[in-house]
Amino acid sequence: MPTTLMTPGVYIEEKNAFPSSAVAVETAVPVFIGYTQTAVWNGKSLVNKPTRISSFAEYVESFGGAFVPKFTIAAPDPKVPAETFLVNGQPMVVTQNKDNAAFFFNSIRLFYANGGSNCYILSVGTYGDKPGGFTIQASDFIGSTDNPVSVFSILEKEFEPTMLVFPDIIALGKDAYTEVYTQALIHCNNVQSRVCLFDLRFQGVGEKTDDVVGEFRTAIGTNFLNYGAAYYPWLNTSIVQPSEVDFQNLDASVDLEKLLPEATAQKVVAAFKAANPTDDASKKNYHQSLQASSPTYSSILDEVRARLNTLPPSGAMAGIYTLVDNSRGVWKAPANVSLSMVNSPVVNISNAEQEGLNVDVMAGKSINVIRPFPGIGTLIWGARTLDGNSQDWRYINVRRTLIMIEQSLKLATRTYVFESNDGNTWVTVKGMMVNFLTNLWKQGALAGAVPEQAFDVQIGLGATMTPNDILDGIMRITVKVAIVHPAEFIVITFQQQQQLS
Numbered sequence: 001m002p003t004t005l006m007t008p009g010v011y012i013e014e015k016n017a018f019p020s021s022a023v024a025v026e027t028a029v030p031v032f033i034g035y036t037q038t039a040v041w042n043g044k045s046l047v048n049k050p051t052r053i054s055s056f057a058e059y060v061e062s063f064g065g066a067f068v069p070k071f072t073i074a075a076p077d078p079k080v081p082a083e084t085f086l087v088n089g090q091p092m093v094v095t096q097n098k099d100n101a102a103f104f105f106n107s108i109r110l111f112y113a114n115g116g117s118n119c120y121i122l123s124v125g126t127y128g129d130k131p132g133g134f135t136i137q138a139s140d141f142i143g144s145t146d147n148p149v150s151v152f153s154i155l156e157k158e159f160e161p162t163m164l165v166f167p168d169i170i171a172l173g174k175d176a177y178t179e180v181y182t183q184a185l186i187h188c189n190n191v192q193s194r195v196c197l198f199d200l201r202f203q204g205v206g207e208k209t210d211d212v213v214g215e216f217r218t219a220i221g222t223n224f225l226n227y228g229a230a231y232y233p234w235l236n237t238s239i240v241q242p243s244e245v246d247f248q249n250l251d252a253s254v255d256l257e258k259l260l261p262e263a264t265a266q267k268v269v270a271a272f273k274a275a276n277p278t279d280d281a282s283k284k285n286y287h288q289s290l291q292a293s294s295p296t297y298s299s300i301l302d303e304v305r306a307r308l309n310t311l312p313p314s315g316a317m318a319g320i321y322t323l324v325d326n327s328r329g330v331w332k333a334p335a336n337v338s339l340s341m342v343n344s345p346v347v348n349i350s351n352a353e354q355e356g357l358n359v360d361v362m363a364g365k366s367i368n369v370i371r372p373f374p375g376i377g378t379l380i381w382g383a384r385t386l387d388g389n390s391q392d393w394r395y396i397n398v399r400r401t402l403i404m405i406e407q408s409l410k411l412a413t414r415t416y417v418f419e420s421n422d423g424n425t426w427v428t429v430k431g432m433m434v435n436f437l438t439n440l441w442k443q444g445a446l447a448g449a450v451p452e453q454a455f456d457v458q459i460g461l462g463a464t465m466t467p468n469d470i471l472d473g474i475m476r477i478t479v480k481v482a483i484v485h486p487a488e489f490i491v492i493t494f495q496q497q498q499q500l501s
Contacts (some may be wrong), residue, residue, distance in 0.1 A: 006078070006182055006364050020428070022412035022436035023096075027330040027404050028322035030111070031120035031142065031161040032315075033151050034168035035134065035469055036106035037064025039123040048149065050120045050158050056112045059121060067127050069100035070251040071304050073259065074440075081206035083304050088261040094303045099133030106308070107167035107315030109239045113341040114316045120161050122151055136171045138179035152187040162194045162403070163315045163321065170199040177219035179286075181228070185220075188227035193407050195385075195400060197321075198230040199312035199369070203347055211235075213357060216381060217365045225386035226393030231313040231368050232357065233347040235339070240308045245301045246287040249308075256290070256297070266293035280429025305348055310346060313491040320380060331445040333397040333486035335368070335383035342378045347368050356384055364389025383486055398483050401445060409433055413477075421475050426459045433479060434456045447482045 005011070031050060039046035041062050053059050065344045073397045076093045084091040084262050111119065124140040143150035155161065164184050171178045184196045197218075207234075216230065247256065257269040275282065290297045316339050324334045349357070349369050357367040368382030387393045412432060419425045434457055438447055441454040448454030457479050458464050464476040 020432050022408050028325040029160050030163035030165050032165050035120045035125050036123040037127050038130040047123050050122045052120050054118050066105040067102035072251045073254050083205050099135050103167040103173040106239050110315040111319040114319030116319040117322050137444035140179050148369050163197045165318050172310050173201045174215050182221050185224040186227050189224040190453045196228040197314045197317050199314045200232045202234050228386045230395045231317050233345045235313050235342045237309045237311050238341050246488040247306045249304050260294050260296050263293045331401045331484055336381045339378040344372050384417040401483050430457050430459050447484045452484050
């Protein structure tokens with residue numbers, strides 16, 4: 001409509017009858033940070049460049065395949081506790097070579113096997129040109145004097161990721177806690193839009209759960225714990241298939257001709273050594289011949305595959321978060337859900353043992369346990385953040401739901417930056433927020449019999465602002481929400497009564 005009416009006639013003016021709408025942001029977009037085989041797209045390096053993918057095929061296209069670790073087979077050291085298996089009646093130990101630990105690729109597979117969808121990959125280095133092994137270093141994640149750029153400074157510029165996952169860094173053991181995990185919590189507090197999924201280090205033979213957990217709780221500190229969730233123990237998975245393991249996973253020092261007791265297998269090994277072929281077809285035939293002639297060879301590969309299938313749980317948990325968010329909503333606790341492609345936890349935790357993990361009376365650093373249940377499967381049996389003693393941030397679904405509400409309303413309110421700070425704008429902003437929160441209440445994200453019990457939005461002069469706020473250009477909005485909490489403990493009371501008739 002013309003701003004100045006000069007020509008006689010009829011003019012039409014259209015006015016918006018409804019406020020702008022707020023749209024919920026995505027809640028299940030993890031960013032996996034670690035080492036990949038390659039990191040190239042269209043001839044350009046993807047190292048230290050967050051890359052969004054939506055399928056495992058996309059991952060392979062840009063970041064390649066798995067690292068092929070080498071293993072040695074030797075008699076056990078009486079002074080070192082280890083899990084043994086029999087070779088020709090003698091106990092032997094399978095040991096992974098130094099600098100051959102790589103969990104990233106199989107964690108991505110576990111993520112998609114458990115409901116994963118869109119995610120980001122942040123490669124901090126490649127191993128495609130390092131067949132002998134590569135060193136996992138905290139400096140690749142947090143930066144160093146030579147390379148001051150850290151993954152956290154890179155991710156500060158990315159809005160979409162909502163979870164941080166570090167499958168590889170746990171190979172450092174307890175050093176991962178102080179050098180990387182604490183920095184991750186600081187990063188999440190700064191951006192206020194994501195949480196961290198942490199692994200505890202692998203619990204070796206002869207170690208106690210209390211020692212592994214106590215080590216983590218001491219090292220993780222006390223800052224910003226509500227942005228982190230830790231899962232324990234590691235998982236025995238079936239991600240790596242038998243066809244993916246062969247003699248090439250054995251170190252060059254392993255002499256199969258001496259190790260295998262079967263005479264036919266010894267002849268096969270001797271003939272292969274003499275020919276020394278390099279083509280893939282000959283290697284495949286050699287592997288198949290050994291499988292057919294030597295049950296011992298097959299049992300050795302089974303042990304190697306079991307080691308490769310022992311993975312930290314964070315990749316699977318990122319998939320479960322995605323599955324629960326997409327099927328129920330971010331307000332549903334990601335617990336009491338079964339894991340796919342998982343045979344069992346490495347450590348079987350009982351009810352009594354979980355008491356001290358789930359509730360830490362000293363510092364509240366709760367550890368979520370993954371437990372097997374006969375006839376049901378392997379379930380996530382915990383839903384707490386590391387801030388387990390906080391009434392506000394005890395549960396991971398409460399923390400993540402509030403992040404979703406905060407970020408959704410933050411984006412929607414940007415429209416009104418530099419708008420008039422008066423009653424018309426206040427009414428519009430409040431209407432937008434009320435509509436958004438009402439829809440969440442209808443979906444079950446907020447508790448209350450009626451919307452008034454579920455949330456409250458306050459804005460306006462005398463309510464949230466003073467005249468000085470208006471002069472300073474500040475619009476203050478107060479939003480209160482009653483987020484649903486999980487029923488972590490269900491108590492059923494039974495009592496006998498007398499017969500009434």
